[in-house]
Amino acid sequence: MVTTWKKKAKKGKLPSKRAAAATTANKARYVSSKMGKTRALEAKASLRGYVPATKWLNAAVLQEMLSEHRMVYVKPNAGMCGDGVIRVEKALPENGASLRYTFQSGVRKKSFATFEGMYTALRKVIGKRRYLVQKGIQLLKYKGNRFDLRVMVQMTPAAKWETTGVIGRVAHPSKIVTNYHDGGKLKSVDTLLRRYMTANDRKLYVKRLEQLGRKAAKAVEARYKGVKEIGVDIAVDYEMKPWILEVNTSPDPYIFRKLKDKRVYAKIKRYAKAYGRL
Ligand SMILES: Nc1ncnc2c1ncn2[C@@H]1O[C@H](COP(=O)(O)OP(=O)(O)O)[C@@H](O)[C@H]1O
Ligand SMILES: [Mg+2]
Numbered sequence: 344m345v346t347t348w349k350k351k352a353k354k355g356k357l358p359s360k361r362a363a364a365a366t367t368a369n370k371a372r373y374v375s376s377k378m379g380k381t382r383a384l385e386a387k388a389s390l391r392g393y394v395p396a397t398k399w400l401n402a403a404v405l406q407e408m409l410s411e412h413r414m415v416y417v418k419p420n421a422g423m424c425g426d427g428v429i430r431v432e433k434a435l436p437e438n439g440a441s442l443r444y445t446f447q448s449g450v451r452k453k454s455f456a457t458f459e460g461m462y463t464a465l466r467k468v469i470g471k472r473r474y475l476v477q478k479g480i481q482l483l484k485y486k487g488n489r490f491d492l493r494v495m496v497q498m499t500p501a502a503k504w505e506t507t508g509v510i511g512r513v514a515h516p517s518k519i520v521t522n523y524h525d526g527g528k529l530k531s532v533d534t535l536l537r538r539y540m541t542a543n544d545r546k547l548y549v550k551r552l553e554q555l556g557r558k559a560a561k562a563v564e565a566r567y568k569g570v571k572e573i574g575v576d577i578a579v580d581y582e583m584k585p586w587i588l589e590v591n592t593s594p595d596p597y598i599f600r601k602l603k604d605k606r607v608y609a610k611i612k613r614y615a616k617a618y619g620r621l
Contacts, residue, residue: 371618372569374592375421378475383566384587390562393555393587395478395578400469402462405476409433409444409458414479416519416588417446417465419472423591425520427472429465430479433458450517480578480586482514482521485535489514491521492532492585494556494575495594497614504560506553507614508599508607511535529601539583552577555585563590571618596621 381397384390398404408415419427429448434440442454444461455461482489495508515526536545559575574594578586599608615621
């Protein structure tokens with residue numbers, strides 16, 4: 344079922360046939376441009392602080408952002424499932440490394456002495472696709488592997504935005520993305536944040552994420568009328584600050600079947616059916 348979803352998603356065949364058959368008024372809108380959705384979030388003053396600096400990729404921009412942030416993510420504007428996502432790092436000269444520039448795509452890591460050497464190799468990986476570059480966030484870890492969180496926000500049958508689920512995704516040990524469709528493992532947020540927060544703080548944190556999700560949905564809807572569901576990818580840094588990495592407009596609902604609390608997926612499914620997605 345999950346593989347089928349990924350295939351459909353890649354072919355741009357989302358939402359489902361049933362959704363496609365639904366009336367235009369009822370049809371959930373799909374938006375592919377990461378940059379467009381990022382700008383939609385930044386248009387709301389209250390969300391601006393949660394969005395890592397994001398720019399269109401070119402050599403000058405990458406060089407500048409590497410000097411400022413040391414670690415950045417370079418990703419396709421219209422990608423999904425972690426495809427084509429690259430992590431680029433610049434080591435400090437004090438570290439004594441002669442190969443100061445490194446990038447990793449998939450499980451392959453390559454190092455270079457100069458920015459120019461690195462950028463030439465990077466462009467070969469990128470090809471003709473349109474890419475953006477984003478400040479990298481140091482993700483928290485679970486048993487040594489990075490994780491981030493997925494917040495599902497849906498339009499209720501009463502036409503209100505509601506956060507219906509939050510789940511964590513742990514990266515495959517040798518990958519730089521947490522995507523479930525790229526080897527990631529699903530875990531409850533409570534399990535993942537246990538090392539970092541007390542039980543009470545975890546509860547409050549989830550409430551905060553739910554609110555952030557609703558705000559993100561309103562911001563995206565303000566620019567893209569007809570969006571009925573979003574899946575927000577949220578990174579948490581070591582100061583426990585949440586960062587919105589991206590917003591998906593046709594998020595995989597099935598990942599929530601992994602949660603012990605079966606009511607979560609039941610509600611997600613019910614709402615999705617109401618707007619013709621499932
Ligand atoms: N700025 C970033 N800092 C840290 N990790 C990131 C960043 N951007 C992306 N990632 C990692 O890569 C994954 C995939 O990136 P994302 O922007 O969600 O693209 P996709 O559409 O392919 O899911 C994220 O879930 C996260 O694990
Ligand atoms: Mg994502």
